[in-house]
Amino acid sequence: MTEKSGPSTTRRGFLKAGLAAGGAVASGGAAYAAGDPAITELQPWMQYLGDGVDARPYGYPSEFESHVKRRNVEWLTADTVSSVNFTPLHELDGIITPNGLCFERHHGGIAEIDPAQHRLMINGLVDKPLVFTMQDLMRFPRENHVYFLECAANTGMEWRGAQLNGCQFTHGMIHNVMYTGIPLKLILEEAGLKTNAKWILPEGADASGMTRSVPMEKALDDCLVAFKMNGEMLRPEQGYPLRLVVPGWEGNMWVKWLRRIEVGDKPWHHREETSKYTDLLENGDARRFTWEMDAKSVITNPSPQAPILHGKGHTVLTGVAWSGRGTIPRVDVTIDGGKNWHQARMDGPSLTKSMHRFYYEFDWDGSPLLLQSRAHDSTGYVQPTKDELRKFRGENSIYHNNGIQTWYVNEKGIAENVEVS
Ligand SMILES: Nc1nc2c(c(=O)[nH]1)N[C@H]1C(S)=C(S)[C@@H](COP(=O)(O)O)O[C@H]1N2
Ligand SMILES: [Mo]
Numbered sequence: 001m002t003e004k005s006g007p008s009t010t011r012r013g014f015l016k017a018g019l020a021a022g023g024a025v026a027s028g029g030a031a032y033a034a035g036d037p038a039i040t041e042l043q044p045w046m047q048y049l050g051d052g053v054d055a056r057p058y059g060y061p062s063e064f065e066s067h068v069k070r071r072n073v074e075w076l077t078a079d080t081v082s083s084v085n086f087t088p089l090h091e092l093d094g095i096i097t098p099n100g101l102c103f104e105r106h107h108g109g110i111a112e113i114d115p116a117q118h119r120l121m122i123n124g125l126v127d128k129p130l131v132f133t134m135q136d137l138m139r140f141p142r143e144n145h146v147y148f149l150e151c152a153a154n155t156g157m158e159w160r161g162a163q164l165n166g167c168q169f170t171h172g173m174i175h176n177v178m179y180t181g182i183p184l185k186l187i188l189e190e191a192g193l194k195t196n197a198k199w200i201l202p203e204g205a206d207a208s209g210m211t212r213s214v215p216m217e218k219a220l221d222d223c224l225v226a227f228k229m230n231g232e233m234l235r236p237e238q239g240y241p242l243r244l245v246v247p248g249w250e251g252n253m254w255v256k257w258l259r260r261i262e263v264g265d266k267p268w269h270h271r272e273e274t275s276k277y278t279d280l281l282e283n284g285d286a287r288r289f290t291w292e293m294d295a296k297s298v299i300t301n302p303s304p305q306a307p308i309l310h311g312k313g314h315t316v317l318t319g320v321a322w323s324g325r326g327t328i329p330r331v332d333v334t335i336d337g338g339k340n341w342h343q344a345r346m347d348g349p350s351l352t353k354s355m356h357r358f359y360y361e362f363d364w365d366g367s368p369l370l371l372q373s374r375a376h377d378s379t380g381y382v383q384p385t386k387d388e389l390r391k392f393r394g395e396n397s398i399y400h401n402n403g404i405q406t407w408y409v410n411e412k413g414i415a416e417n418v419e420v421s
Pocket of ligand 1: 104107108150151175204206208209237238251253254256257
């Protein structure tokens with residue numbers, strides 16, 4: 001076989017490419033420094049016997065990771081039981097949000113429910129009203145799906161200009177976990193739907209008694225009555241022992257501590273879909289029922305809470321993207337405020353209505369950067385700039401801000417939230 005033919009050439013080409021990439025990565029490390037005590041000295045942890053297998057019956061992160069936590073914004077938190085905290089997106093990688101870091105949004109604090117005393121009732125326009133115990137529900141067929149949940153208010157504080165300094169605060173009202181649950185369709189069919197059954201009203205068992213109107217097409221399509229997240233029972237913060245999963249739709253509809261589903265023939269127009277979660281336009285009209293979350297993305301590193309600490313040279317930029325309408329086949333990234341766009345490298349599973357991970361590796365020359373990412377979803381929709389959004393929606397909105405985010409990075413690698421126009 002000659003050098004130029006057959007798979008061996010391809011293999012050789014591959015190896016060369018591999019070596020080049022290896023070289024680039026190695027340039028990020030330092031040459032061996034004689035006398036580095038981290039190499040030459042016995043470290044404390046090499047000189048004692050560690051905790052035994054009985055010390056940590058439920059595991060937790062290293063103490064060196066204690067800065068990785070949900071945080072709230074003081075001026076948004078007048079009252080902690082009706083408030084929100086934020087997922088530390090800049091500390092995470094891949095697409096799954098660890099259970100203990102999922103942002104929380106509740107209107108009446110966390111209900112602590114004894115599952116033995118919990119019931120799910122189905123009533124209204126059904127053939128036979130039903131009440132299920134948790135044991136009853138465990139006998140339905142179940143499914144596993146990874147979905148993002150984004151509060152419609154995520155990035156809401158950024159409508160009129162750059163405000164909060166960190167993607168945790170600007171974009172952290174989102175989490176992405178694998179749910180185990182029962183297709184809602186199966187539960188509704190068990191009760192039997194009357195012919196005029198067109199809407200459902202899920203209700204929470206928390207003190208806020210949260211309710212939202214959900215159209216029947218969605219209820220019968222991909223909604224789940226979930227009891228597990230990332231393999232274990234839901235956390236109390238996320239609605240233990242039952243929550244409604246409404247894939248791709250605004251977080252407010254994902255009723256936690258789910259206790260009842262009323263079936264009706266029209267929407268109820270309760271508080272959360274009238275005075276809240278509607279978008280006030282420039283002409284004084286308000287958009288009603290903006291359920292689907294538009295495609296959106298954000299660069300998580302570098303970002304204000306995650307500056308570039310290594311100086312110039314090989315730099316890994318990463319971020320997340322999602323769409324309530326499908327998958328994200330493509331994300332574009334710019335490091336010069338939009339003069340040049342580069343296609344980012346998508347990595348990890350590409351699942352519908354789930355977060356996607358992207359990377360863009362580049363050589364930083366040490367000059368200031370304007371970082372932006374722009375998501376394309378599987379319907380062909382492209383994430384708009386903030387100016388484009390404001391053209392259509394005016395400046396009164398809070399909810400449904402999916403505009404392109406900009407981070408300015410200075411020569412020292414310090415990043416801050418800015419807007420370019
Ligand atoms: N019962 C109940 N369900 C609820 C809420 C609530 O306060 N009570 N908050 C809603 C809102 S506004 C959002 S954004 C999501 C937040 O879900 P999380 O706390 O798992 O992040 O739950 C929704 N479901
Ligand atoms: Mo929300």
